[in-house]
Amino acid sequence: MSVNISIKNAIKRYGQNTIIPDLSIEIKEGEFFTLLGPSGCGKTTLLRMIAGFNSIEGGDFFFNEKRINDMEPSKRNIGMVFQNYAIFPHLTVFDNVAFGLKNRKMDKDTIQKSVNEMLDTMQISEYADRMPERLSGGRGNGLL
Known part of the structure; x- marks a missing residue:
């Protein structure tokens, strides 16, 4: 199933460090999208926010105009290959x-x-x- 992904004013902080300051992007169904940046800039953090594995401090995340901020990761129908472990941190x-x-x-x-x-x-x-x-x-x- 293809979806439109829309992120509006995403914010992510770790303590005093703002990793994602105020990001807004829209990825349309069927569109090819590349997320590039130097190590530590928040690429994986953003993907984990989309998948539901990291908290969202600010902004709104949408799949096909349905807000997913509070949706359980298992309900998002997202596949993700982890950099280190293939372990879901929110599950026992x-x-x-x-x-x-x-x-x-x-x-x-x-x-x-x-x-x-x-x-x-x-x-x-x-x-x-x-x-x-x-x-x-x-x-x-x-x-x-």
């Missing part, structure tokens, strides 16, 4: 492992059983309810 370890199974509309019992087996195999069952940010680097890599 269990939900990260279950993500693909849920998208395939598997029943809850099958998902529960499959995920628990995988967590046991990976020896990370005790971390099932933790958020990825609370894992050591090695444990986080185990989710990949």
Whole structure:
């Protein structure tokens, strides 16, 4: 499904640092768009804001004129390849492992059983309810 993406007056800050000061862009359906800039200028941050993985301090984000600022990431129908980890930071370890199974509309019992087996195999069952940010680097890599 193609969409028009419209961003109006986007702002992103980390502490005192304003990473995205006041960005407005419109990307029309079927249009080729390239996001270029030096390292650290906010390219990935902007993409994470669009996908719903980073908070939006200011501005409005729209898909086909529907405001998505408060829409759950899973409802945005966005694919994103992460620079470092293919881990969803807003989901628990269990939900990260279950993500693909849920998208395939598997029943809850099958998902529960499959995920628990995988967590046991990976020896990370005790971390099932933790958020990825609370894992050591090695444990986080185990989710990949």
